[in-house]
Amino acid sequence: MALRHTWAVALFGVDGVLVEIEADVRQGGLPSVQLLGLPDAALQESKNRVRSAIQNCQEDWPQRCVTLALSPAALPKVGTSYDLALAAAVLAGAEQIPSNRLHGTVFFGELALDGRIRPVRGLLPGLMAARREGVTRAVVPVECLAEAQLVDGIEVLGATHLQEVISWAREQRELDHEPVGESVSESDPAPDLADVLGQPEARWALEVGAAGGHHLLMLGPPGTGKTMLARRLCGLLPDLSTQAALEITAIHSVAGQLPSGSPLITVPPFVAPHHSTSISGLVGGGAGLAKPGAVSQAHRGILMLDEACEFGAKRLEALRTALEDGEIRLSRRDGTLRYPAQFQLVLATNPCPCAPARDIDCQCPPQTRRRYLGRLSGPLLDRVDLRVRMRPVTAMSLHAGGEPESTDMVRKRVAEARATAIERWSDYGWQTNAEVPGPVLRRDFALPRKATTLLDRGLETGAVTARGADRCLRVAWTLSDLDGSLQPEADHVAAALEFRDRRSP
Structure with a gap:
């Protein structure tokens, strides 16, 4: 018996953290399984799922003291995507499979009691996090291969059953590389x-x-x-x-x-x-x-x-x-x-x-x-x-x-206006006029006083707030882009104010 480790990913929103799973299988004491590292209820139950899956694959569950530690230990671990990594760690710790192919490999998948590997949520952000940490290979449910292959720079293998992963670790077979089912379908056309x-x-x-x-x-x-x-x-x-x-x-x-x-x-x-x-x-x-x-x-x-x-x-x-x-x-x-x-x-x-x-x-x-x-x-x-x-x-x-x-006719005008805005804001990294902060519009792209006279009058009378004035400037720039003008004129500012007429609601 030995100390072995595998890898999984913990998700926090759309960000992932690489999790090291250590399996210590040793003699002495009563047979037991301890899962450490702040697991939630679903992950705590994975001990029973993993045990049944391994036994139903005609493999021996070690009658030893099994300690499974998920590190970083202070990070909460949520969900069932750790099952496959836990099973691989236990089998490697019990020396039932070699650990050669486990190095540099991250595992995703929930295990059924008969050993089937079920899809999990958050596979794409999990793989992106693993790639950032230098992981070079991933084993995922075969139903998720199409999603997993969206991530470049990492070898993705698909499996339908725990027995396939065991045979792969023993170098008796290779895992799937091609997604199952239909190819990527085109999206439905938008209403006209x-x-x-x-x-x-x-x-x-x-x-x-x-x-x-x-x-x-x-x-x-x-x-x-x-x-x-x-x-x-x-x-x-x-x-x-x-x-x-x-x-x-x-x-x-x-x-x-x-x-x-x-x-x-x-x-x-x-x-x-x-x-x-x-x-x-x-x-x-x-x-x-x-x-x-x-x-x-x-x-x-x-x-x-x-x-x-x-x-x-x-x-x-x-x-x-x-x-x-x-x-x-x-x-x-x-x-x-x-x-x-x-x-x-x-x-x-x-x-x-x-x-x-x-x-x-x-x-x-x-x-x-x-x-x-x-x-x-x-x-x-x-x-x-x-x-x-x-x-x-x-x-x-x-x-x-x-x-x-x-x-199609309106989309062409929208595309031309957006291209103009992207070119104008390219040095700042913004894509649309709505993203531009008000201070930038007032300081770096200030309009002539004759163009903003009506807007100034609206601020004086309380018809528009300071935030509303900034948003009026953004709309004015959009109207200018649709007209093909170099910058907004008084008519564009007036039209933007009309769009914000407080009587509309």
Whole structure:
């Protein structure tokens, strides 16, 4: 009997820490198994899963004192992804398999009692962490091979059963390298903007929001196309860069929502939680170490809150930090985690609880209307760059203006405006106008006084806050990019102020 070790990865949000698993199998004392290193309940139960899996593979469980230590010992260990590494460590410590192939290899996988290896969450960020620590090889569940192969610079092997891993360690066979099942499938085409009839102001606001990455509020009666427009916003956005695609895929992997057929997410995600969702479901949470919520799953994409006023003030106010910082910080019993949450917020709401087709048909008292819209607080609305009131669709508006523009036509203009912004902010590392801090706009890219006269007047009268003024400048730069101007002019600033008209909500 000997002291042997294998490797696994502990996840903290989308960050991973390499974990060394030491197995000390020695004579003396009663047969026992001790698991050290702050395991949670699921990991504590792995002792029984590993024992049954080894025995059902026709291997002997050592009738000795078995001590399994997970280091760093002070880090909490959560989940079942350590099972395969624990089994390999026990077998190597009992000298039932050689340890030659275990060196430099990290193991992922949950074990069934019969030895089958089940998929686990967080494989992609776990492999990225292992690669950073110099690990050169990984053994993963074969169902996760497609996801694992997204990480370059590390050899990935797939296994379906513990017996396969045992035979591989004994150099009696090789493990799979190719994913099973279908190849990566193409994503479904986004809905076309031409399906939305009328609403020229809202369509223009959607284009401006897509070009600059600005948050958007649509207010209007039901059936006017608020949800339809929001669902077509993703089709206007450019495809994700490789780095952004890996960031989003890692978050969805941790959340357990990564499709097996097409593991790499290449288009901006669209997340639309129901208004009955909890605060934890919206921003993330849970016992032990918090899980990512809807705001993180919408990272680099769209977070759509339909019937926004029905979410309630507490849920809506929980978004404020993410809107400002681009990340969510969750403090729980086992530590504080950070999840990226750089999303584009789209709010859609009715003007009152009764939601008539026409304002003149509203039966709500003024106090009820104010209380309903008051759930969208001033500080939250101050972070929303574009506010647009939807108009009822009439027979006249159906035929006005000719054929509606398609998504492809608008997408081309959005792509040109975004390319202009990327070139302008390339030295700073920003991708959209919405990311630019206000001090940079005021100091390094200051506009002539004649262009900002109306904005200064709004600050003097209290029609706009200092934060709102910065956001007006961002929208003005987006409008300028769409027009092909070198910098915003007075008309662009005026249009940006019109988008922030406090009478819109």
